[in-house]
Amino acid sequence: MQTALVLSGPPGVGKTTVGWRVFDRCIDLELAPAFADLDLLGAAWPPPADDPHQARLKATNLALIWSNYRAAGHRRLIVAGVVETPAERELLETSVGGPVVICRLDASDAELADRIRHRGRETGDGVDHLVRRASELSAQLTADDISDYVVSTADRTIDAVADQVLKRWVP
Template sequence: MTAALFLNGTVGSGKSATADAAGDLLAERGIPHAVIDLDALRRVWPAPAGDPFQTALELANLRDYAANATAAGASVLVLAGVIEEPSALPRYEDAVGGPVTLVRLRAEAGEVERRLRARHADDPEGLRWHLDRRGELEAVLDAAGLPGPTVPTGHRTPREVAEEALRAWDAV
């Protein structure tokens, strides 16, 4: 059975960078793994009708990717994405074929804004959308009552955050 660490959080919270760093740490420990940025698995335009955030597509692609990664020897999956409600967790567990542990990454609004401004320096429309989405998503995640620990990202390196997330996960 494959175990999965799901790094959950708003846009700009450090999910992708932390997932990459967690992959490096797992490799250093000799633990077979795959790092999966869920944004890449759902990137399609236009969004399917009735699925504005392409969640159904993400889950279908995750199912195939997880099966292929497991067949290739991965015993751990590190997922970077967003789960907004507890009822979604079983769908991700089904897709990866094992338990999923959520670890929420959280950064101060000012730090997220700094990161998003750097990321979208040449995309003012994208910057506006992501800044608005950050506040909206932060409120959704706060209200959701999702299980799992919260790890602050703040002004820490992705490796420091990944070390804490892996300790909080306690599955490896």
């Protein structure tokens, strides 16, 4: 049984929103889920020069949190966060003590830009920077795909996306 699902993808694709919906579905299925957001686990500044995306810090924090979740009886872990390289995947697998399933969420650049602009978290130049980063990261994640499967979030409800993600993770 694969116990850890990672929802990866560029900013604006819906990783956290879909993650919460998958979490809710797992509750309904009595799968004892837990949820973690890698952005929050690496929210520290400044990052080290040799780890600009805080991959090591995120993995270290995830290991501690997953240990606590397991001790409390949780058996499935849903993780929202960008996984760009095989090395980052290995860090996460070490953190959870086994293989992870990576589902890459995907949407068009135009849809990512629209979502980023309307979610209201970023302001000023930060919005334009994040829109550019989303487009670049989307292309990179597609070209260097390390995911186990891909689910489009474009023009679909959160429920439809979560159901498709879950169907592939929990047959």
